[in-house]
Amino acid sequence: MRSDAKENYQHLLVTARAVVAEEGANASMRDIARKAGVGPATLFRHFPTxxxxxxxxxxxxxxxxxxxxxxxxxxxxxxxxxxxxxxxxxxxxxxxxxxxxxxxxxxxxxxxxxxxxxxxxxxxxxxxxxxxxxxxxxxxxxxxxxxxxxxxxxxxxxxxxxxxxxxxxxxxxxxxxxxxxxxxxxxxxxxx
Structure with missing residues (x-):
């Protein structure tokens, strides 16, 4: 994995952890992407489901x-x-x-x-x-x-x-x- 992709991956996990802790396990994938400052396609490329x-x-x-x-x-x-x-x-x-x-x-x-x-x-x-x-x-x-x-x-x-x-x-x-x-x-x- 390229270093920028690895950084995106880690950033998405950190953001997802915060969002899920706040909103619960049914937090919106789009909200996670938005709060991470990336497009939904970036999120779904790393995490398809x-x-x-x-x-x-x-x-x-x-x-x-x-x-x-x-x-x-x-x-x-x-x-x-x-x-x-x-x-x-x-x-x-x-x-x-x-x-x-x-x-x-x-x-x-x-x-x-x-x-x-x-x-x-x-x-x-x-x-x-x-x-x-x-x-x-x-x-x-x-x-x-x-x-x-x-x-x-x-x-x-x-x-x-x-x-x-x-x-x-x-x-x-x-x-x-x-x-x-x-x-x-x-x-x-x-x-x-």
Missing amino acids: RDSLLDALLRNSLEELTEKANTEESESSADDALVAWLREAVAFVRIYSGVVNLMATALADTTSALHTSCANLRSAGTRLLTRAQEVGTADRSMTGNDMFALIGALGWIGDQAAYSARSDYLFNVIASAMLIDRPNRALETRTS
């Missing part, structure tokens, strides 16, 4: 969150790793309004540019859940899909003005319900 733009935009964050699961798995107890990663995942979905719907749709559509990143993320979270279930600290009836749905629900709660003040409390209620014999442990706010 909304999914391809969102994949490029979200891929690093999704990969970081997947890597966070690996780190937590190797450095923390099963239940601590699960709760810490769950907190990180909820924080991620709160950054981009509407991303949960995109991720759920991408998981169902193997042709989506977002499919692989989302599937890897769900697998990483499921692995943490399974580990906690195997050592007897997490509810065995919960599935990875259940947990993914809870991440979306908790992210949505945090985005709602009427509920956002209670979002940490509600996160702790859900995390405590997932754990067995350690409900008070999940209520400890972990910020790292």
Whole structure:
């Protein structure tokens, strides 16, 4: 890629990140191009579809969150790793309004540019859940899909003005319900 094309690409990603954080995952591609100071053709040359733009935009964050699961798995107890990663995942979905719907749709559509990143993320979270279930600290009836749905629900709660003040409390209620014999442990706010 030529240096000017690479600069355009990076500039488009920076602009898209700001627009999507402000307007949500359904932000207009034309608005992104306009705010980046380029024509729509330039945007579509780099990102032919909304999914391809969102994949490029979200891929690093999704990969970081997947890597966070690996780190937590190797450095923390099963239940601590699960709760810490769950907190990180909820924080991620709160950054981009509407991303949960995109991720759920991408998981169902193997042709989506977002499919692989989302599937890897769900697998990483499921692995943490399974580990906690195997050592007897997490509810065995919960599935990875259940947990993914809870991440979306908790992210949505945090985005709602009427509920956002209670979002940490509600996160702790859900995390405590997932754990067995350690409900008070999940209520400890972990910020790292």
